[in-house]
Structures are given as C-alpha cells and as structure tokens.
Amino acid sequence: MKKITLGAGTGYWGVPIDFPRELVERAQLDYLGIELLAELTMSILQRMKMRNPKLGYIPDLLEFMKVVLPHCVKKGTKIVTNGGGTNPAQAAKEVGKIIKELGLPPMKIGVIEGDDMMDRIDDYLERGNKLANMDTGETDIQVIKDRIVSAHAYIGADRVADALKEGADIVIGGRLSDNALYVGPIMYEFGLSYDNPDDIDKIGAAITTGHIIECGEWVTGGSSNFWETVKEPWNIGMPIAEFFENGEAIITKTPDSGGLLTVNTVKEHLVYETHDPKKYIMPDGVADLTTLKLEEVGKDRIKVSNMTGSKRPEHLKMQIGYHDGYLAELMMLVPWPKAISKAKRYEEIVRERFKKFNIEPLDLRFDMIGVNALHGELSPIPIDENTINEIGFRVAAKLRTKKEAYLVRRFVIGGALCTGPVGTAFNAPNKEREIIALWPTLIPREEVKTTLTMIEGE
Amino acid sequence: MNKKVQLIELAWARSGDKGDRSDLGIIAKNEENYQILKKEITPAKVKAFFKGIVFGDVQVFTMDNIGAIKVVMDKALGGGATNTLRWDVTGKSMATAILRMEVETDT
Numbered sequence: 001m002k003k004i005t006l007g008a009g010t011g012y013w014g015v016p017i018d019f020p021r022e023l024v025e026r027a028q029l030d031y032l033g034i035e036l037l038a039e040l041t042m043s044i045l046q047r048m049k050m051r052n053p054k055l056g057y058i059p060d061l062l063e064f065m066k067v068v069l070p071h072c073v074k075k076g077t078k079i080v081t082n083g084g085g086t087n088p089a090q091a092a093k094e095v096g097k098i099i100k101e102l103g104l105p106p107m108k109i110g111v112i113e114g115d116d117m118m119d120r121i122d123d124y125l126e127r128g129n130k131l132a133n134m135d136t137g138e139t140d141i142q143v144i145k146d147r148i149v150s151a152h153a154y155i156g157a158d159r160v161a162d163a164l165k166e167g168a169d170i171v172i173g174g175r176l177s178d179n180a181l182y183v184g185p186i187m188y189e190f191g192l193s194y195d196n197p198d199d200i201d202k203i204g205a206a207i208t209t210g211h212i213i214e215c216g217e218w219v220t221g222g223s224s225n226f227w228e229t230v231k232e233p234w235n236i237g238m239p240i241a242e243f244f245e246n247g248e249a250i251i252t253k254t255p256d257s258g259g260l261l262t263v264n265t266v267k268e269h270l271v272y273e274t275h276d277p278k279k280y281i282m283p284d285g286v287a288d289l290t291t292l293k294l295e296e297v298g299k300d301r302i303k304v305s306n307m308t309g310s311k312r313p314e315h316l317k318m319q320i321g322y323h324d325g326y327l328a329e330l331m332m333l334v335p336w337p338k339a340i341s342k343a344k345r346y347e348e349i350v351r352e353r354f355k356k357f358n359i360e361p362l363d364l365r366f367d368m369i370g371v372n373a374l375h376g377e378l379s380p381i382p383i384d385e386n387t388i389n390e391i392g393f394r395v396a397a398k399l400r401t402k403k404e405a406y407l408v409r410r411f412v413i414g415g416a417l418c419t420g421p422v423g424t425a426f427n428a429p430n431k432e433r434e435i436i437a438l439w440p441t442l443i444p445r446e447e448v449k450t451t452l453t454m455i456e457g458e
Numbered sequence: 459m460n461k462k463v464q465l466i467e468l469a470w471a472r473s474g475d476k477g478d479r480s481d482l483g484i485i486a487k488n489e490e491n492y493q494i495l496k497k498e499i500t501p502a503k504v505k506a507f508f509k510g511i512v513f514g515d516v517q518v519f520t521m522d523n524i525g526a527i528k529v530v531m532d533k534a535l536g537g538g539a540t541n542t543l544r545w546d547v548t549g550k551s552m553a554t555a556i557l558r559m560e561v562e563t564d565t
Contacts (some may be wrong), residue, residue, distance in 0.1 A: 039477070040540045135477045135532070223550070225470035225485075264470070264485070267524045271483020273474035275530050277521050290521050324541050365536070365543035374551040377510040378558055396543035437541040440477055 002245045004189045006031045006182050006209075007077075007254075008238050009068060011216025013041060013058055019217065019254075020064055023238040024071040026255040030189075032072060033181035034064055034081035035214055042175055043321030043436045045085035046118075046150035056087030057094070065098050073104050078169055080160055080184060082176040086150070088113055089453070092172050096457035106458035110163025112173035114450035117151040117318055117443070124447060131320070131441040141439065147323040149436055153448040154317045156283030157206075158194075160184025162452050170457065175319075179210025183284045186210075186243050194312055200285065204309015205247040207280065207287040212251055212269055212304070213239040219269040220253045221260030232258030237300075251302045261300045285312045315442040324437035325362055326405035330413040331369070331394045332426040340385040342421040343368045343393040349420055350395050353412040361408070363398040393424075398435065405432035460564065466557040468494060473553035478542075480512070480534035480549040482556055484527045492525040498561035499527050507559050508534070529556065 007029040009020030013036045024032060036058040049056030061083035072079055084091040092111045099107055117124075125131065131141040155173070157180040163171045165188060173180075186192065186206040192199040212219055219239050221230035230236075237257025242250040253261050270289055274280050277289040287309045295303045334342045347366045354361065367373035369392030371381060382388055395413050399405040409429045417426050465471070465484070468491040473482045484499065486492035501516040508516075514532025521528065535549045536542035546552075 043540075135479060135538075223472070225472065267485050267526060268470070268472050268483070270524060271485060271521070271526050271528055272472055273476060273481050274483075274528070275476070275479075275481055276517070277519055277528055290523055292523060294524060321540075327543070363537070363543050367545055369545070373545045375555045375558070378508075378555050394545065396545075398541070398543060435541045438477055438538060 002190070003242050004030045004185060005240060005242050006033060006185060006213070007240045008213040008216050009034045009064065011035055011214060011218060012038060013060060015216060017063060017067055019236065019238050021067045022257060023254045024068045024075070024077065027240055028075055029077045029240065031182070031185040032068060032077050032079045033214070034061065034079060034083055035178050035181055036061060036081065036083040037085065037175065037178070039319060039438060040321070040436060042086060042152045042319065043150045045087070046321070049086045054090055057085045057091035058083040061091060062094055062098060065095050066102070069098065069102060069104060078164065078185070080171045080181045082173050082178070082181060084111070084172040084174050086116060086174060088172045088174050092455055092457065095170060095172065096455065099457045106456055107169040108167050109455050109457045110166060110168035110171040111453045111455060112155070112159040112163065112171065112176065112450060113453070114448065115152050115155045115173070115175040117153050117448065120447065121148070121151055124443070131443070134440050134442055141320070141441070144322045144439060148320055149323055150321040152319055153443055154283055154319070155448060155450055156180050156312065157184035157187055159450050159452045161188040163454070164188040166452070166454050168454065177283050178214040179207050179282060180284060182210035182213065182241065183207055190245060194284070200311055201308045202247040203285040204287045205249065205307035206243065207282050207285055207309060208289060208292060208307045209241045209243055209249040209304065211274065211280065211287070212266060213241050215269065215272070217259060218272065219251070219261070219265055221265055224260065224265060224268060226260055226264060230258070230260040234258065247307060248303065248305045250297065251304060252300050261302060263294045263296055263302055266294055266302050266304070281313055283312060283316055286310045314445055316445050316448055318441050318443045320439040320441060321436045322439060324435045326399045326402055326432050327396065327435050328399060328405045328408040328413060328429065328432045329394070329396045330416070330429040331392055332417070332424050334391045334393050334421070335423045336389050337386050339388045339391040340368065340371065340381070342424070343391050346393050346416055346420050349416045350413055353415045357407060357412055359399070359404055359408060359412060361397040361399055365396045367394040368392070369394055402432065408432070460562045462560045463563055464557065465559045465561060468561070469557070471553035471557055473549055475535055475539055475548040478533055478535050478538035480531045480552045482529040482531070482553050484529065484556065486525040489525060494561060494563050495527050496520055499529065504529055504531070504556070507556070
C-alpha cells in the first residue's frame with residue numbers, strides 16, 4: 001500500500017534550529033512542513049513590509065532553509081511552508097539566492113499568493129456586505145474600518161497540490177492554514193479531490209493528521225502533562241506522519257530523539273485548540289475528531305485509524321488586524337516581609353497617579369506574580385503573607401493614544417518606582433507598544449482569488 | 459457515598475486560544491474517570507467556577523473515542539492574545555486552573 005512520509009520541521013515562529021535539522025538529518029521524509037504563523041503574525045509582518053517592501057516574510061525561514069535544503073536535496077524531500085507571510089514572492093527570491101549560494105542544483109519554487117485581502121475589502125463592503133465579527137457578534141466592521149492594518153484569508157491546500165503537480169520542490173505561501181502544509185501533499189500524492197464524495201473522509205483524515213503534527217513538538221512531549229517522564233526534552237523529536245492510501249496514519253518522531261510519543265501525548269494534541277471536535281473546520285474540509293481510534297503499534301509509533309470528515313466550507317475565515325491603542329507595562333520585584341501588603345500599596349500608588357494625571361485607561365490590570373497572575377481569582381491567597389519570599393508586582397494598562405501611553409510610562413507607573421516600600425527591585429518600565437487587535441470574520445470562498453507562480457530558484 | 463475530589467486526581471488537561479476564546483481539553487486518566495467527567499463537567503458548573511475570569515458562553519463537547527472533554531469559553535482571555543493585559547496572553551495556564559475544580563464521585 002502506498003504511503004508518504006511527512007515531517008513537521010517547525011510548529012511556530014521561534015522553533016530552535018536543531019529541531020528541524022535533526023529531523024531532516026535522521027529521517028527519510030517525502031515532505032517537510034515549515035509552519036511559522038500564529039494569529040497575530042500576519043499583522044506584524046504587514047507592518048514590516050510597509051516599512052520595507054522587501055520584507056514581510058518570516059526572517060527565520062531563510063535560516064531554516066540554509067540548514068535543511070542540502071539534506072532535502074540529497075534525500076528528495078520537498079518543502080512546504082507558510083513562512084512567506086505577507087511577502088511569499090520576496091521569500092522565494094531570497095530562497096533562490098540561498099540555493100545558489102549553497103551550490104545546489106536549480107529547484108522549482110511554487111509561490112502562492114492571494115490570501116492578502118487588504119485591497120479587496122472596500123470593494124466587498126461596497127457590495128453591501130458587513131464582515132461581522134464571528135467572535136464578538138459585532139455586526140459592522142465600519143467601527144474599526146479606519147484602523148485596519150492587515151486582512152488575510154486562511155487558504156487551503158489546493159494551490160499547494162497544484163504547485164506539486166507542476167513539479168515544485170519548494171512551495172512557499174502566506175496564510176495557508178497550518179495543516180494545509182500537510183493536506184496539500186496528501187491530496188496531490190493520492191489524487192484526492194474536494195468534489196469526489198469518496199475522498200471526503202480521506203481529506204478529513206489528512207486534516208486530522210496535519211493537525212496532529214502541525215504544532216511540532218507539542219505532540220511529542222512538549223508542553224505536556226507527562227513532563228516528568230519525557231525523555232531528554234532538550235533533544236526533543238519533531239513529529240512525523242506516515243500517511244497511507246487507505247486514509248490511516250502512523251505518527252512517529254525524529255529517530256533517536258528525546259521527547260515522548262504515546263497515545264496520551266497524541267490525545268493532548270487532539271484536544272488542543274480544536275473547539276468543537278465533531279466539526280474541526282478548516283479551509284479544506286471539516287474533520288470529525290470523534291470517530292478516530294488511537295493505538296500504539298510500536299515504540300514511538302501511534303496508529304490513527306477511522307478518521308472522518310465532511311465537505312469543505314463555503315466560507316473562509318479571514319483575520320483582520322486593526323490598531324487598538326497602546327500598552328504600558330511595569331514589573332517590579334517586591335521582597336519579604338509583608339510582600340502582599342507592599343504590592344497592594346503599589347497598586348494604590350498607581351491608581352492615585354492615574355487620577356492625578358487625569359488619565360482613564362481603557363483597561364487596567366494588576367498582578368501579583370507568584371500569587372495570582374495565572375489563575376487569577378481561583379488562586380488561594382496565603383493567610384500569612386510572611387510565608388512568601390517575594391512577589392512580582394505587575395501593572396499593565398491599555399491607553400488610547402501613544403501620548404497617553406508615554407505619560408503613563410513616565411509619570412504614572414514611573415511615579416511608583418521610588419515612592420513605595422523599601423527593598424523593591426526594579427528596572428525602567430517597558431517602552432510602550434502598539435496593540436493590534438483581531439477581527440475574525442468569514443468571507444465567501446470565491447472572493448479569495450489565489451494564484452500560483454512557478455519560479456526557478458538557482 | 460459521594461466524595462468530592464479535585465479534577466487533577468482524575469484528568470490531564472491542556473489549553474489554548476483563538477481570539478478571546480479559551481479552549482480547554484480535559485483528558486480522563488481512565489474510562490471510569492471519563493464517565494465522571496461527562497456527568498460533572500457542565501457549562502453551568504464551569505461558568506460558575508471561572509466566575510470573574512470568563513464572561514461569555516461556555517460550551518462543553520465530549521469525545522467518547524479518546525475519553526476527553528472539550529470546554530470552550532468565550533470572553534475568557536481579557537480580549538484575546540493580541541490585546542489582553544493578562545501575562546498569560548493565550549491562556550495556556552487555564553487548563554491547570556480547571557484542574558482545581560472539585561467534582562463528585564460515587565466512591
């Protein structure tokens with residue numbers, strides 16, 4: 001039975017370089033996925049591109065390419081990435097230069113564009129559409145319209161499969177859904193079609209398999225409940241999926257690596273950010289995660305069978321980033337004795353300074369790190385505060401304008417630095433920073449016109 | 459006789475986010491525990507537990523195939539990762555918070 005082997009070299013922007021390097025060195029992969037985008041990333045990249053039109057892709061992508069390309073050429077591994085961010089064309093040019101620098105044979109690069117909807121929103125709205133916020137229920141985007149920074153549709157695997165059909169060795173896109181990096185190769189290799197009813201469960205299986213590996217080490221013992229039994233997390237392995245013609249998959253990881261891969265660690269990732277598990281909605285289909293079966297079939301080998309799904313949705317998710325004020329933040333370390341009382345005193349000082357400067361923050365938060373910063377009101381407060389050695393006192397405020405944020409940094413929270421209790425350790429308050437909020441919405445699939453351009457990288 | 463235990467005795471958990479929505483997965487340590495979770499983890503109880511933290515709807519989904527419960531909570535992350543004032547912007551610690559919750563067992 002035909003199978004293809006797909007490895008996840010990364011699962012987020014910031015993955016250490018040794019994870020993908022060891023994966024491509026030690027495993028024989030047909031496809032390597034390099035996933036680099038989170039919800040906010042496109043807005044950050046858009047800002048970079050506005051400052052310099054030759055930027056806007058994930059800078060780390062080039063570093064990864066330098067390391068993995070020689071191995072991929074030798075082993076015949078094709079690469080699919082969404083690290084092109086807001087500028088896949090430029091990323092492809094840069095990768096082309098790397099191919100030349102490394103003296104590798106010429107390679108075909110497929111460039112996928114069209115997920116950037118920034119220039120198309122006005123036209124869509126003029127036709128009477130509203131782009132309601134799918135999370136908050138706000139019905140009309142006009143309330144934030146003049147503050148929009150970026151707008152990108154989450155696109156599926158169809159162009160990835162097209163690029164592979166055209167002979168691409170490397171496929172570079174922007175806001176491809178994370179698991180499209182894996183669904184694309186599976187659809188291409190097994191000739192799956194969105195329109196063939198017999199293929200729908202297999203596409204569901206591809207989405208599910210893609211989901212399991214798309215966050216990298218999050219399924220191989222990273223961020224795990226089982227952290228005490230994870231072997232050598234400093235050498236953690238990246239996940240590999242062997243996908244079979246019959247729609248089943250075996251999940252494994254970098255040979256001779258650390259980490260942990262068991263039925264339980266796969267469960268940890270099946271419940272991760274999947275919302276309604278019966279309807280895990282992706283651009284390529286809707287996976288049902290409640291039918292599958294997990295079985296350990298060998299050391300570091302978990303079989304996933306009976307995966308199912310239904311037809312892809314008519315609408316794509318579109319993430320709109322918009323400017324939403326500024327953040328001012330300060331943290332100080334407050335020592336024993338009476339650390340809680342001291343933190344409360346600082347809170348009082350900051351609140352009074354806000355009044356004195358007549359600034360009303362849009363939002364204001366105080367945390368006692370070591371006491372309640374993570375579990376908030378669910379955190380039991382120690383009865384005897386002298387059992388606490390130290391507390392991080394944190395204040396964060398959201399302000400309307402950059403000027404307000406500056407005043408808050410310099411005079412409001414800045415005014416708490418030396419006016420409070422003895423013994424506090426502090427640095428200068430963090431520089432205020434812009435806040436970009438997200439407006440998730442839906443857009444009909446046909447409004448998103450993606451393109452594929454093949455270039456020769458040499 | 460019914461006994462109250464903390465969820466941490468019965469389950470593992472992990473959480474993530476999408477916008478201002480906190481998404482928790484609670485994995486039963488065995489089938490018996492899963493039946494307890496199914497009975498005890500209800501939207502109303504979860505909402506009451508996260509009072510002062512979660513301000514939107516709470517949905518609960520079951521996964522009989524892997525013995526896990528999903529809890530999806532709206533308006534739960536102070537506005538969402540990009541514009542929240544929380545230190546834990548994506549709510550990764552929310553899963554450990556729910557493991558503090560007490561549930562009734564039959565034994």
